[in-house]
Amino acid sequence: MNKRTATAQRTTNETNIKITIDLDGRGQHQINTGIGFLDHMLIALSVHGLFDLDVLATGDLHIDAHHTIEDVGIVLGQVINQAAGDRRGINRVGHSYMPMDEALGFVALDFSGRPYTVFKAEWRTATIGQFPTDLVQHFFESLAVHARLTLHAQVEGRNDHHKAEALFKALGRALRLALTLDLRRDDVPSTKGTLT
Numbered sequence: 001m002n003k004r005t006a007t008a009q010r011t012t013n014e015t016n017i018k019i020t021i022d023l024d025g026r027g028q029h030q031i032n033t034g035i036g037f038l039d040h041m042l043i044a045l046s047v048h049g050l051f052d053l054d055v056l057a058t059g060d061l062h063i064d065a066h067h068t069i070e071d072v073g074i075v076l077g078q079v080i081n082q083a084a085g086d087r088r089g090i091n092r093v094g095h096s097y098m099p100m101d102e103a104l105g106f107v108a109l110d111f112s113g114r115p116y117t118v119f120k121a122e123w124r125t126a127t128i129g130q131f132p133t134d135l136v137q138h139f140f141e142s143l144a145v146h147a148r149l150t151l152h153a154q155v156e157g158r159n160d161h162h163k164a165e166a167l168f169k170a171l172g173r174a175l176r177l178a179l180t181l182d183l184r185r186d187d188v189p190s191t192k193g194t195l196t
Contacts, residue, residue, distance in 0.1 A: 004022065004083045005020070005083055007019070010074060012067075014067040015057065015068055016058050017059075019053070019054065019075045021083055031053065031054075032055065033057040033072060034068065035065050038065070038131055041165065041168040045169070047172070048169045049171075049176040050176055051175070055072065057071070066132070072139070073143045073146075076143055080175070080179075081146060081147045084147075088186065090178065091177060092178060093109065093111070094174040094176065094177030096174045096177065100162040102157050103157025103165075105155040105167040107174040108174060109144075109171075109175065109178055110150040111148070115145040117137075117152075119153050123163075124158070140171070153170070
């Protein structure tokens with residue numbers, strides 16, 4: 001089996017992001033974005049997705065967290081796309097429900113090659129730590145565009161921390177299922193013959 005790993009870096013006047021992923025890892029991680037709650041969410045994604053994930057990000061946090069969160073989503077999508085290659089042999093689709101106390105998150109996704117996001121969440125607070133709650137959706141959208149997948153996400157609950165964490169854990173588990181290799185398949189799981 002070829003190693004399904006990738007590294008990508010994005011450097012702009014606003015951020016410098018470097019991410020490495022191993023899709024066939026064990027959930028090992030080194031995460032440092034300067035935004036504590038984003039680190040917490042990426043660790044949850046790594047652990048529940050069983051991806052080895054290294055993220056080093058610096059950004060213009062003296063302005064706000066927007067550019068850093070957005071660009072981490074972009075680069076994470078890029079490394080997932082690169083590591084998945086031509087998608088040969090993968091399950092292609094995955095979904096997960098994730099309960100967290102009173103919250104219940106759900107993510108379904110398809111490595112269709114057609115980026116699209118449907119996101120349903122209502123937030124009670126403006127921020128979780130330094131992470132603006134409206135950027136949870138933006139992170140998911142950025143990841144979906146650059147990973148070239150269709151993504152549906154929704155969450156219910158009272159506590160915004162629990163709701164966001166349920167979504168990220170569900171995302172990790174849905175990605176893990178979709179990217180798992182099916183030993184019965186050696187082709188691309190598409191009637192078109194391509195997912196790229």
